[in-house]
Amino acid sequence: xxxxxxxxxxxxxxxxxxxxxxxxxxxxxxxxxxxxxxxxxxxxxxxxxxxxxxxxxxxxxxxxxxxxxxxxxxxxxxxxxxxxxxxxxxxxxxxxxxxxxxxxxxxxxxxxxxxxxxxxxxxxxxxxxxxxxxxxxxxxxxxxxxxxxxxxxxxxxxxxxxxxxxxxxxxxxxxxxxxxxxxxxxxxxxxxxxxxxxxxxxxxxxxxxxxxxxxxxxxxxxxxxxxxxxxxxxxxxxxxxxxxxxxxxxxxxxxxxxxxxxxxxxxxxxxxxxxxxxxxxxxxxxxxxxxxxxxxxxxxxxxxxxxxxxxxxxxxxxxxxxxxxxxxxxxxxxxxxxxxxxxxxxxxxxxxxxxxxxxxxxxxxxxxxxxxxxxxxxxxxxxxxxxxxxxxxxxxxxxxxxxxxxxxxxxxxxxxxxxxxxxxxxxxxxxxxxxxxxxxxxxxxxxxxxxxxxxxxxxxxxxxxxxxxxxxxxxxxxxxxxxxxxxxxxxxxxxxxxxxxxxxxxxxxxxxxxxxxxxxxxxxxxxxxxxxxxxxxxxxxxxxxxxxxxxxxxxxxxxxxxxxxxxxxxxxxxxxxxxxxxxxxxxxxxxxxxxxxxxxxxxxxxxxxxxxxxxxxxxxxxxxxxxxxxxxxxxxxxxxxxxxxxxxxxxxxxxxxxxxxxxxxxxxxxx
Numbered sequence: 001x002x003x004x005x006x007x008x009x010x011x012x013x014x015x016x017x018x019x020x021x022x023x024x025x026x027x028x029x030x031x032x033x034x035x036x037x038x039x040x041x042x043x044x045x046x047x048x049x050x051x052x053x054x055x056x057x058x059x060x061x062x063x064x065x066x067x068x069x070x071x072x073x074x075x076x077x078x079x080x081x082x083x084x085x086x087x088x089x090x091x092x093x094x095x096x097x098x099x100x101x102x103x104x105x106x107x108x109x110x111x112x113x114x115x116x117x118x119x120x121x122x123x124x125x126x127x128x129x130x131x132x133x134x135x136x137x138x139x140x141x142x143x144x145x146x147x148x149x150x151x152x153x154x155x156x157x158x159x160x161x162x163x164x165x166x167x168x169x170x171x172x173x174x175x176x177x178x179x180x181x182x183x184x185x186x187x188x189x190x191x192x193x194x195x196x197x198x199x200x201x202x203x204x205x206x207x208x209x210x211x212x213x214x215x216x217x218x219x220x221x222x223x224x225x226x227x228x229x230x231x232x233x234x235x236x237x238x239x240x241x242x243x244x245x246x247x248x249x250x251x252x253x254x255x256x257x258x259x260x261x262x263x264x265x266x267x268x269x270x271x272x273x274x275x276x277x278x279x280x281x282x283x284x285x286x287x288x289x290x291x292x293x294x295x296x297x298x299x300x301x302x303x304x305x306x307x308x309x310x311x312x313x314x315x316x317x318x319x320x321x322x323x324x325x326x327x328x329x330x331x332x333x334x335x336x337x338x339x340x341x342x343x344x345x346x347x348x349x350x351x352x353x354x355x356x357x358x359x360x361x362x363x364x365x366x367x368x369x370x371x372x373x374x375x376x377x378x379x380x381x382x383x384x385x386x387x388x389x390x391x392x393x394x395x396x397x398x399x400x401x402x403x404x405x406x407x408x409x410x411x412x413x414x415x416x417x418x419x420x421x422x423x424x425x426x427x428x429x430x431x432x433x434x435x436x437x438x439x440x441x442x443x444x445x446x447x448x449x450x451x452x453x454x455x456x457x458x459x460x461x462x463x464x465x466x467x468x469x470x471x472x473x474x475x476x477x478x479x480x481x482x483x484x485x486x487x488x489x490x491x492x493x494x495x496x497x498x499x500x501x502x503x504x505x506x507x508x509x510x511x512x513x514x515x516x517x518x519x520x521x522x523x524x525x526x527x528x529x530x531x532x533x534x535x536x537x538x539x540x541x542x543x544x545x546x547x548x549x550x551x552x553x554x555x556x557x558x559x560x561x562x563x564x565x566x567x568x569x570x571x572x573x574x575x576x577x578x579x580x581x582x583x584x585x586x587x588x589x590x591x592x593x594x595x596x597x598x599x600x601x602x603x604x605x606x607x608x609x610x611x612x613x614x615x616x617x618x619x620x621x622x623x624x625x626x627x628x629x630x631x632x633x634x635x636x637x638x639x640x641x642x643x644x645x646x647x648x649x650x651x652x653x654x655x656x657x658x659x660x661x662x663x664x665x666x667x668x669x670x671x
Contacts, residue, residue: 038273042268047243054243057238058239061366070284078128081132082128084123094106123187129158145283152222153228160216166195168188172185172192233277236274236278246515250520251488261382262378263340265307268375285304286301290600296352297352303345303369304367306344307344310338355370355603361566370603377480377482378483403442413468419454424470425470426465428501430465433466434508440637456546456666464507467497472490473490477512491524507531510638511561514531514563515564534564534574554583555629556629556632558578558632558661560596561636565596574661597620598616599620618646618649621646631659634661635662643658
């Protein structure tokens, strides 16, 4: 009956096999234990809430390779390698169980299926390895920086897989009786036909068997000190991923804290340090980073890799003595006293980040790149008062007038008088508070947007009011620029006022306000139902409470705001609104939805000079121009300003206009 005998032709070395296997596993366990102790140098952090969500997410992302497949070719390549080895690992375990449990179910037809699947798994893994070699050494995409480690890993994979097939081919050559069932091992069968005959085949079988065995165990041992460690850390980083990536970490009891932010490696949390070990240098973060793509001194991949190198250099001697791939000098005796900022990460790189979130979204390992930069900003701002000079004015204006422009707070509600909009102090019995934000209150262009939103709400019969002079900045620019202390002051003031008026539901026009009120105010006790206006308007259209009677014969393209799109996954609703307007033609930019390109204003960059590289908004407006649309539509006041400026600066006024979504909808309604 069809079956495969365990340790065929090598029965005498069964004990040695398990001895070597046990030794390899013990070495791996010891090295991994030492690695975990290094992670524990970081500060404590707990992320065990919502266990079912974490477990299911880990299963889906690790076994399903969900985030890996965001890029087609690399996803397929990695999927072949991963699933191929999963099949081989499971198959080996099943075969051992069949032999030692003496159940012997791998006989007859079940064995044929087993043999086919094992060859399929090996073929998949080998195909993926070949794809990796082609991509890394033939195509050489910019995202990949080749190191000796990469070649070593691929060679090890190839040796393990190829010798496995050679062992199988030699066995089939020695055992062949020209039975049709042998062809179910389709790779081994062809190896036998092309490379082996009956002469000396037993010697070849033993030779390749030993090479396969020893290379497999070397593969296990080197896991910890190569990028292959991600086989373990990917599981850990996925399980301990931030389930609320929209919000930054809160500095609790900030009045009593003695230090802020990060300037030394041990000031990161243990999860941060584990994430450094998880990075495989795939380069997806850099290829979607607006700062990197416009020649700024920021590369999120380099940030993580430079921190990792620094982490290794300051590690315990038992690890420092080992060969650490990618770290040139592991005996640097001075590095343990070096701060990170200015030596490991340059200040210009720290301030170049727009916090667009693309690096975090694209990373298949759930590494949090930009939050680490925010921690460094916190150190610079709160510990050393060192930041770009233009931010001094922005911080002072926020402190004195609760808006970055520095315009008097008493004028904050002046725009509302024109539209007959109530203040909540005059009529607190409303369903919604319209939180206008600084741009809608003080910027002339965005005051028109605030009026458009208000007129649409009035046309739909929505009862709402604004806070007027009682409204303060939501605090987003202060927080993203590292001034957590100022953010908490601003946020607490708003929360107290809104609670005093009994506010339950809030509508915002700014995605930054939306994200802050919805996802970050709860950290300070401010829990409200928060909606961006596109959520309200899309529902009103679905419920037929808005009549889109006017036809608008225009071609448009929609720009996804980072804080509405990537941060809060609102992609369909603004497009639904546009498609509901008669005669509108919607064209998508090449970089859209979760791969949308930042306008350049996020992370407080709106208040900073862009003097390095090329302008981010210029790159984005090229995307819009290439669609041949007449209007680029946004739903963020900062995006509207940045896109409008880019159109003027690139002299595209005769080809392209920038408008807010509410303005187009207002025209379609005719109010």
